[in-house]
Amino acid sequence: MRPDSTVTLNTGREMPIIGVGSWGLKEKPAEVIAEALRMGYRMVDTSGDYGTQKYVGEGVRKSGVPREEEFVVTKVEEDEDAHESAHRQIQELGLDPADLIVIHRPPEAGAGVGLWQGLIDAREEGLTRDIGVSNYTQEQIQELIDETGVVPAVNQIEWSPFGYSDEMLNFLNKHGIILQAYSSLTHAKRLDDARLKAIAAKYGKTPAQILLRWDIERGVVPIFKANRIEHLRENMGIFDFELEPMDVEKLNALNEHFSALGGKISYN
Template sequence: MLSSLKSTTTLNNGVKMPWVGLGVFLVKDGEEVVNSVKTAIEVGYRSIDTAAVYKNEEGVGKAIAESNVPREELFITTKLWNADQGYEETLKAFDVSMEKLGLDYLDLYLIHWPLPSHGKYVETWKALEKLYKDGRVRAIGVSNFKVHHLEDILANCEIKPMVNQVEYHPRFNQRELHEFCKKNEIQLEAWSPLMQGGLLDEPVLVEIAKKYDKSPAQVIIRWDIQTGVVTIPKSVKPHRIAENADVFDFELSHEDMDKINALNQDQRMFADPDEFSRV
């Protein structure tokens, strides 16, 4: 059984990525994000996930600089925003993110959305390949890509994506996409795994949580890991950050995994990537 927050999965290029990280979506830059990231690192988190559009890369970078953990022990992810898609634009946007983060290299860089209405994600991917070949980022991937978007990338790439970060939770388990990613050695990663708290009163999860003397949130995070999905729950509360990490001392039974899988309703909380076009 996976033993701690330092437990990792191995990406298709051999890079090791922690199974559980801290997401900082909607966390305010400055004191709030600095404190959240520092708390997470103190608890034992080694993976931090931000994005250009979150506007808190500077705070994340400050927290990393002020932590006592060596840089090489951390796994830092950021994402390219939609307005910066395109080959040259991507290279410039990467430089801006790196300056804000104050890092010499990045562990994972993702295209945040496919933005099919703009038709640039293959060209954008070529820029990520360059960043990877130049050694500026250890792994590259995508976010919110559906099967047909991934097929476009795979048909036109030299280097296949290592990660696809998507909306994933018990009410939206993306089974077809997950199977496609497994078949193509692309690691699936869950954003908003707790459905922004919308699943914490779900009776099935409450019942399972009581059985293991855990919280519904811990059950969901454990379910993610056992389905082979990396997960990045977000919180700014120190006790929640610690609670979300305490998922390595129990294992869900096959029966309980099946009960959670049965909660799927193909219910998106956010936009369909084919339709989302905000820049």
């Protein structure tokens, strides 16, 4: 595996195995995105409600990386007309089409079949190459599939060894849906965990690198955020080692349904 390695989506298209997020990028966000792309990252995640979308577009354009090598993910909100919103998002990005547009979160009731149909229409119109969901439960995804026959390409959810669900991963694998892991570094809240640090020391790696490696070895695609260029560089160092099965087991055992956003994660 390398930074530009890909996983195959259920539509047959390829998606990079790691991405950089843009929620909470503070100073010079366009420069951070451009630098990440120059460094070798190929996927960038944004959303209309992060306030970073135009900087992502700017960073993509100034990076010098050919557009066809990049993969830009954005989102529509659950209270919007998804089709109209997709138009707005690509306008704000200044990129046409987007590579992936996902529903940011399910609506208060149901799975949002109308929203999903809006994204299907957006894809048919060529506004995005692929469509997916975020923060969806298995039941909600099943409802979208049953009602429209269209399977999401990804489910973007919070995911780390401190909070994950084998049941969710098995369900997504069964449908060929790629799990995009957000807050994959736990918002840096668990990087000091002694058990994680011990594993990192064994490989001469950092806790952040171990968390990201844990994802890619399971076919999970991590999205992390870094304001600091040295963090972007450090997180590139995950392709020259492999976790031994006993260490994967130790990482798996850290699950405590931790959510970086507070409270416990539930995938149901």
